[in-house]
Amino acid sequence: MRGEATVLHADLDAFYASVEQRDAPALRGRPVIVGGGVVLAASYEAKARGVRTAMGGRQARDLCPEAVVVPPRMDAYSQASKDVFAIFRDTTPIVEGLSIDEAFLEVGGLRRIAGTPEQIAMRLRERVRTEVGLAISVGIARTKFLAKVASAVSKPNGLLLVEPEREQEFLLPLPVERLWGVGAVTAEKLHRLGIRTVGQLAELEEATAEKLLGKATGAHLHALARLRDPRPVDTTRRRGSIGSQRALGNRPRSAEELDVILTQIVDRLARRLRDGDRTCRTIVLRLRYGDFAKATRSRTLPFPTDRTSVLLTIARGLLAAAHPEITERGITLIGVSLSQLGRADSFQPELPIDWEDGARLDTVLDALRDRFGATSVARAAQLGRDPGWSTPLLPEHE
DNA sequence: TCTGGGGTCCTAGGACCC
């Protein structure tokens, strides 16, 4: 007894490009590329010519000179995503969003009121088509992983049910690249051992897979290949970090220019943080040098914050520390991400020093400890890490 | 092929605490 196929994975087809074709009838039936410098999305007409997501714009135009290249309209995609997710939630309360254009839906409890998973999936596809004007593919299976593989195999505009008794027949012949979590590096490691199909990976001993791919990745992929995936559809997942970045091209940048860009990025992120009623504790500065090597520099605060001035002060400090490297190697990307997100009602101490004056972090932390006590500051840090914490922490004055 | 922008998860060493 294995359980039934009640997990749906719903995935919009060529999402950004499909929104463009929906909104501009002249683009329908034509190859469409979203994004100029790099391909963010390609319509199926462009994919048929070899254009792929993340490909350089130059190469894409060489492959498909007649493609229409349009700039991204993130607001339109965001709205389309909201419209589709509203239909997901109208279908079942158990929805786990994976990204802007895909989600898992658990429909196991709905048989009596809404029919079989297959009937539910057919209605869902029809509603997304008529109400939002987009094509969506759906995979149905016993586990999240199999449902995701099924929707990918069904594309474009497909529906595929993997019945529990046919799982091996479905999965084992597929190339290892189909496994969720196998990218270029892992695929190459497996290929070197002559492993090309999921079935061949399943034949390995688990210990062998762990030795080859690392403990967690090896165990995880080995379990997937053997059809083990106990993860339930989880409606409680929340974003763990938010970030923003900007590619800069290759020309030299002055310190003033970089500071302006950094300020814009941090300002935008801090707004998003507050709009979402969240706080953060860790600020990560992302850099890509002139040779495209990447680096990160981070700092974790002992207390949560959503203040632009605090975040900007930390980010500026990190950037200043990296300045010699930047001068020497050049810089092609700058970004910031905020993690250790917490709730807006987490304890946020009044900062005892004017951050606009550029006070050093260490000075501020010392002042905080003086005022609230080291234990309180450390405890605030602990509680700020727990997004489920529901009571604002009051500082214990000494 | 001259390489976007938004994320997730894992690893590994050192600091620190009990």
Next chain:
DNA sequence: TCTGGGGTCCTAGGACCC
């Protein structure tokens, strides 16, 4: 007083996904 082991946190890097 010295030593050891375990657990957690922080930082940096890397693979992977859409």
